[in-house]
Amino acid sequence: MAPQLNSLPFTTIIFFFFLHFPVLPVANHGLQTFIVQLHSQNMSAALNHRQWHLSFLPCSSRLLYSYHTTLVGFSALLFQDEASALRSTAGVISVHPDRRLELHTTYSYEFLGLGNGNAVARGSNSGGRGIIIGLLDTGVWPESPSFSDSEMPPIPSRWKGVCQSGECFDSTNCNRKLIGARFYSKGHRANAPPGGRAAAAALEYSSPRDAHGHGTHTSSTAAGAAVPKASIFGSGAGTATGMAPGAHVAVYKVCWFNGCYSSDILAGMDDAVRDGVDVLSLSLGGFPIPLFEDSIAIGSFRAVERGVAVVCAGGNNGPAASLVANEAPWITTVGAGTLNRRFPAVVRLGNGSLLYGESVSGSSENGGKRVEGKMVICHRGVNGRAEKGEAVKEAGGAAMIIANSIVNQEEDSVDAHVLPATIIGYAESIQLKSFMNSTETPTARLIFAGTTIGKSRDPAVARFSSRGPSLAMPSVLKPDIIAPGVNIIAAWPTNLGPSGLPADHRRSNFSILSGTSMACPHVSGITALLRAAHPAWTPAAVRSAIMTTADILDRYGKPIMDGAEPAGLFAMGAGHINPTKAIDPGLIYDISPDDYIIHLCSVGYTKPELFAITHRIVDCGERMEKNRMFSLNYPSISVEFGKMEDEILIGRTVTNVGEIKSTYSVRVRPPPGVAVRVVPERLDFGGINESRGYRVWFLSTRKEKGEWYSEGEISWVREGGNRNRVRSPVSAKWAA
Numbered sequence: 001m002a003p004q005l006n007s008l009p010f011t012t013i014i015f016f017f018f019l020h021f022p023v024l025p026v027a028n029h030g031l032q033t034f035i036v037q038l039h040s041q042n043m044s045a046a047l048n049h050r051q052w053h054l055s056f057l058p059c060s061s062r063l064l065y066s067y068h069t070t071l072v073g074f075s076a077l078l079f080q081d082e083a084s085a086l087r088s089t090a091g092v093i094s095v096h097p098d099r100r101l102e103l104h105t106t107y108s109y110e111f112l113g114l115g116n117g118n119a120v121a122r123g124s125n126s127g128g129r130g131i132i133i134g135l136l137d138t139g140v141w142p143e144s145p146s147f148s149d150s151e152m153p154p155i156p157s158r159w160k161g162v163c164q165s166g167e168c169f170d171s172t173n174c175n176r177k178l179i180g181a182r183f184y185s186k187g188h189r190a191n192a193p194p195g196g197r198a199a200a201a202a203l204e205y206s207s208p209r210d211a212h213g214h215g216t217h218t219s220s221t222a223a224g225a226a227v228p229k230a231s232i233f234g235s236g237a238g239t240a241t242g243m244a245p246g247a248h249v250a251v252y253k254v255c256w257f258n259g260c261y262s263s264d265i266l267a268g269m270d271d272a273v274r275d276g277v278d279v280l281s282l283s284l285g286g287f288p289i290p291l292f293e294d295s296i297a298i299g300s301f302r303a304v305e306r307g308v309a310v311v312c313a314g315g316n317n318g319p320a321a322s323l324v325a326n327e328a329p330w331i332t333t334v335g336a337g338t339l340n341r342r343f344p345a346v347v348r349l350g351n352g353s354l355l356y357g358e359s360v361s362g363s364s365e366n367g368g369k370r371v372e373g374k375m376v377i378c379h380r381g382v383n384g385r386a387e388k389g390e391a392v393k394e395a396g397g398a399a400m401i402i403a404n405s406i407v408n409q410e411e412d413s414v415d416a417h418v419l420p421a422t423i424i425g426y427a428e429s430i431q432l433k434s435f436m437n438s439t440e441t442p443t444a445r446l447i448f449a450g451t452t453i454g455k456s457r458d459p460a461v462a463r464f465s466s467r468g469p470s471l472a473m474p475s476v477l478k479p480d481i482i483a484p485g486v487n488i489i490a491a492w493p494t495n496l497g498p499s500g501l502p503a504d505h506r507r508s509n510f511s512i513l514s515g516t517s518m519a520c521p522h523v524s525g526i527t528a529l530l531r532a533a534h535p536a537w538t539p540a541a542v543r544s545a546i547m548t549t550a551d552i553l554d555r556y557g558k559p560i561m562d563g564a565e566p567a568g569l570f571a572m573g574a575g576h577i578n579p580t581k582a583i584d585p586g587l588i589y590d591i592s593p594d595d596y597i598i599h600l601c602s603v604g605y606t607k608p609e610l611f612a613i614t615h616r617i618v619d620c621g622e623r624m625e626k627n628r629m630f631s632l633n634y635p636s637i638s639v640e641f642g643k644m645e646d647e648i649l650i651g652r653t654v655t656n657v658g659e660i661k662s663t664y665s666v667r668v669r670p671p672p673g674v675a676v677r678v679v680p681e682r683l684d685f686g687g688i689n690e691s692r693g694y695r696v697w698f699l700s701t702r703k704e705k706g707e708w709y710s711e712g713e714i715s716w717v718r719e720g721g722n723r724n725r726v727r728s729p730v731s732a733k734w735a736a
């Protein structure tokens with residue numbers, strides 16, 4: 001029996017929430033945290049790293065962290081004039097202020113969620129066995145059944161990590177599933193705004209224990225054990241499983257109530273790479289900045305050099321263009337898509353019309369009882385949906401409808417609201433408003449669960465998912481891939497309610513969140529599956545397999561949508577992840593760390609900028625050739641016609657990882673305004689690991705002037721038998 005709410009009068013309230021704290025100027029009497037990069041050549045043999053770093057500082061208490069794996073240098077508290085003086089000290093490469101980044105859920109306290117639905121990654125029989133996924137996040141709730149180790153193999157002997165003790169956390173909290181846990185709070189503490197936030201700080205554990213839920217959610221999405229009968233108060237019931245249930249988890253807690261500081265993130269990455277993780281998963285970031293100033297780009301370069309695959313959320317700044325973050329070419333940048341699971345919670349208007357909505361709140365909580373009172377309509381805005389519910393409840397509202405704006409279109413991100421509530425799409429919100437205009441006494445009721453009103457085209461791009469083109473590296477198409485990121489159900493701490501709100505006294509081992517934060521660990525887990533299945537593959541090969549096999553059609557065989565339009569490449573990258581196909585891609589596009597350096601040279605990075613990223617003295621010199629910039633062996637293709645240029649030649653190399661003998665032929669869908677010629681049009685392979693090069697000529701046929709983009713694709717299709725299709729999206733740009 002579906003519980004129902006009685007007819008309620010409407011009132012409309014518009015809430016404006018500003019959820020993120022401003023970046024405050026720092027207390028500490030003018031001291032500020034800086035990240036200082038050094039020339040590794042300058043370290044005298046007599047000193048250890050810490051002593052060397054201290055030699056740049058007036059006293060040892062100023063040092064936060066010494067780095068030596070993902071970055072050579074340190075972070076420290078400095079006065080502005082000291083920072084300026086350091087910039088001109090011999091051996092110092094760069095001095096950057098610490099940077100505050102945020103978690104990539106669409107809301108940082110309640111953390112919107114996604115359900116991982118019918119566990120897409122079950123295709124691989126290894127389940128990621130033997131692979132270690134490191135997550136930089138808010139920590140972990142180790143008691144969650146998702147971190148049970150009963151099915152887990154022993155800890156790999158190469159593992160060098162630790163289970164760091166702290167508040168309410170000790171070595172007994174680790175096991176064969178959760179094999180490592182560390183925390184980093186120096187940058188956070190140095191930057192924490194004084195006063196007001198002390199109360200929030202008091203709620204945090206000074207240990208790897210998760211006080212927010214986000215890290216517990218993301219790590220269980222990546223590699224959580226199978227937990228039968230998981231649900232949020234009955235909604236979304238089923239078995240919850242991470243993408244790589246056989247993989248081990250190591251958590252690096254770098255995010256706290258005030259966000260995630262670069263100095264802490266670098267310390268976490270430094271340790272994670274030395275500890276021996278195979279995959280690093282970062283569901284956090286900021287706005288795009290130049291790569292040589294971006295500590296995630298810098299830290300991840302050296303991680304990738306050491307064979308660690310780095311997977312990052314692209315951010316939740318969509319649908320505006322060019323705000324995709326974590327866009328370095330050596331990072332797998334993940335956007336969010338919708339799932340096919342729905343949580344119908346329909347609004348029945350007083351005149352009998354039904355408006356489709358979704359919710360996980362209000363059903364079993366109210367036990368089918370009727371609740372009477374005012375129903376409040378809230379405009380969705382950008383953030384804080386669960387907070388809106390709390391505010392409505394505090395103001396005496398009995399129920400809430402969240403109405404999507406034109407920006408959100410029909411994307412319903414549901415929350416574990418503290419009162420009966422639903423979220424309706426933009427079309428429904430217009431109808432709702434016109435109904436309210438049509439009568440003096442508008443009434444409605446909410447009908448939870450059991451109602452099926454088909455309307456969804458899944459997967460679709462989440463409207464909030466950040467879009468390309470990349471600002472920092474426009475020569476590489478970003479994001480790379482989309483994965484489930486809307487209404488994801490995963491593990492949750494039991495010291496806070498599933499809405500994450502302090503006043504929420506309900507308890508659940510699971511909660512539902514949305515964001516590219518939730519999409520990222522899906523890809524991290526699938527990356528672990530591929531690494532277990534193909535141990536010899538590089539991080540670039542794994543990403544290539546994921547990208548070239550991605551789906552561009554939804555489950556109705558129609559183009560994946562982005563709101564009311566078919567999704568473009570800057571929204572979905574290569575498409576929606578398909579792990580079963582990714583395990584067997586046929587061909588891969590491999591990239592070595594040196595290739596990234598050549599690419600940075602060709603797009604004009606200076607020696608110091610290159611040094612900041614690679615810690616190598618690079619002489620670009622003859623490494624550069626005409627149009628070399630478009631020839632990074634990336635699985636997607638991005639070309640730009642300059643003012644005077646109407647012809648571009650690029651090269652690519654594919655390596656056979658499929659059948660010993662195989663032949664592929666090319667299929668081209670040229671971007672409008674471009675003639676494309678591929679040479680050769682057939683590639684013959686006589687063995688595994690054989691590589692074949694091909695060239696592509698792009699000729700602009702466009703007469704108009706001015707900035708413009710168009711999209712196409714180049715695919716290699718295997719002849720006969722299993723027809724692997726190796727697809728590369730192509731983006732063409734005409735400069736203004």
Ligand SMILES: *[C@@H]1O[C@H](CO)[C@@H](O)[C@H](O)[C@H]1NC(C)=O
Nearest residue numbers: 039040041042043090091092
């Ligand atoms: C540090 O290394 C750089 C580059 O090798 C060199 O130019 C500089 O003189 C060195 N400085 C010191 C103090 O050794």
Ligand SMILES: *[C@@H]1O[C@H](CO)[C@@H](O)[C@H](O)[C@H]1NC(C)=O
Nearest residue numbers: 430431432433434435436437
């Ligand atoms: C409802 O009425 C308001 C005020 O008259 C008007 O601004 C709005 O456009 C109307 N909305 C619809 C959907 O008819």
Ligand SMILES: *[C@@H]1O[C@H](CO)[C@@H](O)[C@H](O)[C@H]1NC(C)=O
Nearest residue numbers: 349351352353431434435438
């Ligand atoms: C109820 O009102 C809405 C908005 O005015 C209208 O679109 C709809 O057709 C009405 N339904 C019925 C059954 O009259």
Ligand SMILES: *[C@@H]1O[C@H](CO)[C@@H](O)[C@H](O)[C@H]1NC(C)=O
Nearest residue numbers: 143144145494507508509510
């Ligand atoms: C969470 O899971 C644990 C272990 O399976 C169980 O003992 C506990 O009752 C669960 N808590 C809730 C609130 O369901």
Ligand SMILES: *[C@@H]1O[C@H](CO)[C@@H](O)[C@H](O)[C@H]1NC(C)=O
Nearest residue numbers: 535536537657687688689690
């Ligand atoms: C392909 O190359 C990888 C990495 O060099 C190697 O481990 C593997 O054995 C090779 N496979 C074959 C069939 O030669």
